[in-house]
Amino acid sequence: MSEKLLREDFRLEPASCYVDARCPRYKAIVPAEEDLSPLMPYLNAVARVVFYDPEEPVLVFKFDGRKVAVRRNEVRISDVPDIEEGRRLREKVAAYLEEVWTKRAEITPRHEPRTLPPALKIYQLLPKTNCGKCGEATCLAFAAKLSTAEADLSACRPLFEEEGFEAARKELEKLLNQ
């Protein structure tokens, strides 16, 4: 595999917007220069991976607040508002993937599949006070977003700032790969 992994050209495709049907959001689809599957075990070791299926193969990781799905022949970047942002994200993602590939000799690859835990398992480790500081009405709603990588654990300030949650926070960080 060469050092240049993604092509310069990309296209935007409409992505569904569940919150407001009028909000125009897209996914950027960037073709690969060649098969990206050799990169995936290295990404699985260093990126904030939320899903990895080595059989398919497909790997999804969080990057710059978005989900990036890596397949053999392309990369898909979620939640892109317009072509300008798509161009900026394409460059950042390409640079990151190329950096991981360049440094692969220093990385121990991880070949095992990865997936996020179900919402109920996450919920059991949250404070369960429904304080709303994370922006969600309940801890269960926040857990549901964590289980699909739509939220970051750091939004639950009580977990980080109040006493008594250190063990649960560490367990969640491990489960969620954050």
Ligand code: SF4
């Ligand atoms: S900030 Fe934490 S404790 Fe408060 S509702 Fe959100 S998940 Fe629950």
